[in-house]
Amino acid sequence: MNTTTDDLEAQIRSAFRYRADQLPTSSGLTGPSLVEVHELTEPRARQRPSPRGRALVAAVLVVAAVVAVGLLVTTGGKQQPRISGPTASTQLSAIPNGVSVQQFGQHLAFVVRNGEHVTVFDTNVHHLAGEQALWWCPREQQFVSPTHAETFSPSGRAIGGPATAGLDRMQAVVRRGKLVVAPTKVTPGQKGNTHTADGTGAAGTGSWDSGPGTFCSGALKAANGRPSSVLDVEALASIRYDKPVYEVPAGLTEIRFSGATGILLTFDDPRYRYCLIATDRGAPRSCRVYLTPGDYLVYDSVPGHREQGYEATIHVTDPLGLSAQLYGSAEERIGHDQAAPGSGHPRNTSASSPQPRVDSFVEGTPVPVQSQVP
Amino acid sequence: MTQQGVQALRSEATFDGFYAAQLDWARRLTFVLCGDSRFVDDLVHDAFLRLQPRFAEIDNPRAYLRVTLVNAVRRHHRRESRRQEAQEQAAIPTPDSANEYDELLEGIDRLPYRQRAVLVLRYFEDLSEAEIADVLECRPGTVKSLASRALARLREET
Numbered sequence: 356m357n358t359t360t361d362d363l364e365a366q367i368r369s370a371f372r373y374r375a376d377q378l379p380t381s382s383g384l385t386g387p388s389l390v391e392v393h394e395l396t397e398p399r400a401r402q403r404p405s406p407r408g409r410a411l412v413a414a415v416l417v418v419a420a421v422v423a424v425g426l427l428v429t430t431g432g433k434q435q436p437r438i439s440g441p442t443a444s445t446q447l448s449a450i451p452n453g454v455s456v457q458q459f460g461q462h463l464a465f466v467v468r469n470g471e472h473v474t475v476f477d478t479n480v481h482h483l484a485g486e487q488a489l490w491w492c493p494r495e496q497q498f499v500s501p502t503h504a505e506t507f508s509p510s511g512r513a514i515g516g517p518a519t520a521g522l523d524r525m526q527a528v529v530r531r532g533k534l535v536v537a538p539t540k541v542t543p544g545q546k547g548n549t550h551t552a553d554g555t556g557a558a559g560t561g562s563w564d565s566g567p568g569t570f571c572s573g574a575l576k577a578a579n580g581r582p583s584s585v586l587d588v589e590a591l592a593s594i595r596y597d598k599p600v601y602e603v604p605a606g607l608t609e610i611r612f613s614g615a616t617g618i619l620l621t622f623d624d625p626r627y628r629y630c631l632i633a634t635d636r637g638a639p640r641s642c643r644v645y646l647t648p649g650d651y652l653v654y655d656s657v658p659g660h661r662e663q664g665y666e667a668t669i670h671v672t673d674p675l676g677l678s679a680q681l682y683g684s685a686e687e688r689i690g691h692d693q694a695a696p697g698s699g700h701p702r703n704t705s706a707s708s709p710q711p712r713v714d715s716f717v718e719g720t721p722v723p724v725q726s727q728v729p
Numbered sequence: 730m731t732q733q734g735v736q737a738l739r740s741e742a743t744f745d746g747f748y749a750a751q752l753d754w755a756r757r758l759t760f761v762l763c764g765d766s767r768f769v770d771d772l773v774h775d776a777f778l779r780l781q782p783r784f785a786e787i788d789n790p791r792a793y794l795r796v797t798l799v800n801a802v803r804r805h806h807r808r809e810s811r812r813q814e815a816q817e818q819a820a821i822p823t824p825d826s827a828n829e830y831d832e833l834l835e836g837i838d839r840l841p842y843r844q845r846a847v848l849v850l851r852y853f854e855d856l857s858e859a860e861i862a863d864v865l866e867c868r869p870g871t872v873k874s875l876a877s878r879a880l881a882r883l884r885e886e887t
Contacts, residue, residue: 363880363883363884363887364852366830366833367837367852367883370833371761373834374764374830374834375758379766448786449786619781619782631782656781657774658745658749
């Protein structure tokens with residue numbers, strides 16, 4: 356049969372449309388994916404690169420070396436923002452405008468973003484012993500260190516409490532759309548304390564973040580240091596996590612994830628969405644979250660997986676009952692820094708609420724930012 | 730832009746919205762590339778899974794998904810080719826009633842994968858040679874020659 360090119364092309368188009376129309380409707384996701392099935396039945400053999408592949412890799416390495424040398428030569432005289440030490444990076448587009456908690460390596464930090472201007476605050480407040488947690492109060496637009504009732508402006512200046520300097524900053528730079536942070540390189544906060552904080556805020560009566568209307572309600576919280584607990588979660592091939600309910604004490608928790616490949620774990624609560632871990636090779640398998648008493652839903656955010664069963668609850672306990680304590684003025688709080696081992700701070704009283712409150716924290720909340728990326 | 734258009738764009742800004750909007754297209758493309766409906770959902774699911782962690786940082790998730798699908802089907806094709814038994818099982822089921830396109834589709838399925846992918850991207854996805862070259866990570870001239878060889882072979886067979 357003789358066919359012209361145009362005829363053949365038209366036939367091919369029609370044939371493809373015909374085939375696409377023959378596709379049965381989706382049967383839905385009913386089991387482990389194809390990749391998982393293959394991995395379960397036969398472990399993948401490590402493929403050795405072919406001679407051609409090796410030659411290609413060598414050529415790429417040579418070209419990369421030449422480009423790197425060229426860049427060094429051409430940029431040698433310019434002032435480039437530099438950061439030193441081990442760095443961790445994340446896509447800037449993944450960070451919301453406003454204040455959010457992000458994890459850089461093993462460090463939790465508060466990131467204040469206003470467009471391209473980003474400041475990364477260390478959560479360690481070193482002025483007085485025992486202070487490791489730092490909260491962001493979305494309604495009051497302040498940072499607070501709960502143990503000593505210190506308050507800081509969104510730009511990190513000390514504005515209340517006994518702090519003698521502002522919040523420390525991690526070295527950070529935005530490079531090619533990525534926020535690169537050196538968590539171990541900290542610039543000390545600006546010295547001085549303006550003591551301009553509203554007295555009804557930090558010094559207000561009642562416990563902090565103990566419900567709507569209380570000081571710092573709906574706080575975004577973070578801490579650093581050694582995790583007070585480690586939570587191991589395993590994804591089973593039978594489309595569920597290994598437990599329906601996990602229990603951990605309040606404080607800084609490290610979640611470690613393992614098990615069937617292709618499974619994710621993240622929090623339902625938007626404040627902890629930065630914790631997105633996976634069982635795949637090369638993906639982050641652990642994260643740190645600062646949890647206060649309450650129940651937190653975790654799930655696999657792959658569409659369909661949650662409905663099939665990849666969902667669980669993390670029940671955060673308050674073993675010493677510290678959350679029931681109520682505190683009065685800021686003066687009473689100062690010096691009352693006997694935070695429970697493993698609980699990070701004693702101020703939280705959210706045990707009464709079954710779910711962590713998220714209503715007063717809106718991702719993307721604009722805040723004034725006075726500092727820029729160094 | 731219409732209200733619905735704005736809503737559609739907003740809904741696609743989230744991964745769930747993107748998944749809902751692109752699932753049908755992804756399944757159809759995969760089926761045309763792969764030719765076997767049994768593997769379509771798994772391949773599509775795995776492609777979305779690969780996309781999900783990077784979704785926020787990708788400018789054009791649809792293009793990313795397209796490349797992922799083309800590569801996933803290629804890996805699948807290689808795997809099935811290695812396993813002769815599986816290849817026989819994966820043969821396209823013959824429909825009960827013969828269709829005018831069956832012969833042509835069988836011919837396309839016998840083409841080497843890159844030639845087949847070029848035809849699918851050109852005549853099903855309506856991509857330009859440059860866009861196809863980006864997807865297949867080759868030069869536009871290679872796309873042209875692959876298409877030319879594929880058409881010549883099909884012309885011989887038909």
